[in-house]
Amino acid sequence: MANNNAPLLEMKNIQKSFYGNQVLNDINITLNEGDVLGLCGENGAGKTTLMKILFGMEEIAETGGYGGEICFNGEKVDFKSPFDALNAGIGMVHQEFSLIPGFTATENILLNREPLKRNVISEVFGDRLNTLNYNEMTGRAENAIEKMGFKIDPKMVIADMPVGHKQFTEIARELSKENLRLLILDEPTAVLTESEADALLQSIKSMSERGVAVIFVTHRLEEIMTVCNKVVVMRDGLVVMDTRAEDTDVKKITKAMVGRDVESVDNKSVGTDETAETIMSIKNLWVDMPGETVRNVSLDVKKGEILGIGGLAGQGKLGVPNGIMGLYEAGGTVVFKGNEIPLNSPRKCLDSNIAFVSEDRRGVGLLLDETLEWNIAFPAMQIQNKFLKKLFGGLIKWRDEKAIKEVTDKYIDELQIKCTSSKQKAKELSGGNQQKICLAKSFALEPEFLFASEPTRGIDVGAKSLVLEALRKLNKEKGVTVVVISSELEELRGVCDRIAIVSGGEVAGILPASKSSEEFGQLMVSKVI
């Protein structure tokens, strides 16, 4: 700063769209040396995309690049790959670990930057046959660990480390780079214990004192208040708050994160009938779904209601339906209409008339290379023997093409699916229409109970309201109990009777949809781990 008046990082008018879907709008961020910026916002607010642009991740260029300009160190930059960003002095610690499990901390810290010793053979066959200089490696690794200020064993193999130490190994790796000017930490405390998180905050402070700027992406707002001097809150691709940390507090940030100032939700629900019988009772459910671990969920679903499950990404809300439906390993008890449903067995769930619309549309939801008719009729055919003609007293079963076409056309009409004909292939439809096919597929099962997991993810506004309307209609007209899982709180508040918020793999609380966004926001961050 002393010799250079330009700020370390300036992001001006950054814009980004994915396939015509605007995800970032006119983002401006300025950062000086030694600044610690707390970046927060709900899922889908655009934090990760923004960081990916800054770090030059390939997927940004692959999806059409971005608008606006980035100045780093006073110069305009355009990173083509993360390596360009690294060379410029930007380091990033990702949410997923990128560590070699069988290597020691030292080997990981210096991965592909190992100090080498020359030898006779390498003179002939090239530099890659230089031997590693283990003494120097140990020295540099210890140096980086010392800079970080949290003691980890440089000789310990990553696979044997507690998860927090892995996180610190990654941070030490960034710190071992001599030219590091800016460090991006993407939810670094998510996997840390409390004392480890405190140590991390300490080391962020000491980095900042040494002139390294830090961008700290987190859901834990108290941490932002402790360590950051700047706070930026994003929502729906916009910066909704950009202020100095001392001018704000957790409450204001929460409000900026989740809520519109005006209560604009149009909720048609009549509220849950408290006297209704419990149709599904979940007790002590755990699910091993990578990235969406469920630790201990107990929840009662009333007959005939629409229950929402909300929460921040990675806190386990998606694990709940996936675990119950048997797609990921799970344990605990689930009682449906008085009978216990065995877990880890998708067929048993489907047989008890529970349907599931998966968030993984293309992977689990659809037969991409098959026609719409097939997609819609397939589960009903497999599970309930619908759309089948029986010959020879049921010895041979024949597909009833006419009935299949009829039901497909009915749903195409009902859900306004845009397609050329019912024979079109599922992969040729747009995301929103694919999602409608997924719904139609589960509607064709005529379930008593429906899980809809992220039913509106990645689809446009028009399709969104249609999908939600279809769910509501199913609930009202057929009396189907619906559980909607979504990251978008406002959407849940629009369609649900009650909303359970999952945080840290547990139910943090259940509130009627009419409660204010702030209350939900507080629940969302209450047990974050």
Add this chain to the structure above:
Amino acid sequence: MKNIIEFLKKNIVPIMFIIICSICVPISGFSVTYMINEVMTRLTRNAFLILSLLIPIMAGMGLNFGMTLGAMAGEIAIVLVSDWQIWGIPAIVLACIFSIPISILLGLFCGKMLNMAKSREMVTSYIISFFMNGIYMLLMLYAMGPIIPIKHTSIKLPRGYGIRNTVSMLNNRQCIDNALAFSVGGVKIPVLTLLIIAAMCLFIIWFRKTKLGQDMRAVGQDMEVARSAGIDVEKTRIIAMVISTVMAGFGMVLYVQNLSSFSTYSSHSNVGMFAIAALLVGGASVDKASIGNVFLGVILFHTLFIVAPTVGTKITGDSMVGEYFRVFISYAVITIALIMYEIKKRQQKSNAGKLLAEAQNKEEQ
């Protein structure tokens, strides 16, 4: 107690073989000297070939069934050298040198193919070896003679072109094994061969400490992480294949000089299968193998090989039963090792679930 069970679980294959060997060896009635002599011969004959498997395992490419390609390169070189009537150690050195360019070409080819079939390396390399076997046969049957000049009638088929079923290297018989060799209590110690094998082991140990070796280990454990650290994953994997193929070529030359003849159209396939089986018997797995596994494996596997026909005769009166069993066993070992590798991977995965359930229990208490 838990540790002992864990140890047994990890080393089930070698332990099984130790038990089988300790039953079969006394039944066979062979003298100790004879056994040691035979094991020593087979150790020096096979160890180099098995060592060539280590580097692809390090690079995460599994058991290199494509080592057959290197063996083919070695065989082509030997045929040429025999035809030129070069004898003794110079012949062996020349054959080794000649095998290098062929091995490199084959290794490059195999490496490129395997890069297109990541995580299915083993089955791909296995099928590649069948495919290359066809080309090799074409070369040996039709190209040797009309295109590549072959003069000597003891090598050529009587029809005037193509190579005979067996190529004899009687004049080169054990020229390396006999150099510097001495005998201890009736056991022949082939010093030069052992030195070559020792040098090879040292090379592998040294190689692990090089930048390239470190990169291979990184690539072997997690390709994506290695790539994001700037390591050229594809190139590293190809180099691993090339080194392995070249080493297999040398190994084949050593193997043939010990046997003094080889069957032109089948020995490379057998050599590949037995090398892999021996390594697995030594306790290696698809993703982990050490030099110790090589030697333990070669000793156990070949002890069984030596005694199997005699034991078969003694028990059933038919030597063919023993012969049958030793081929059968080598396939069985490979199958068991592959299945156990998968089971281990599954178990690790389901451990995560167990931990979650435990954490919940603890909380309740």
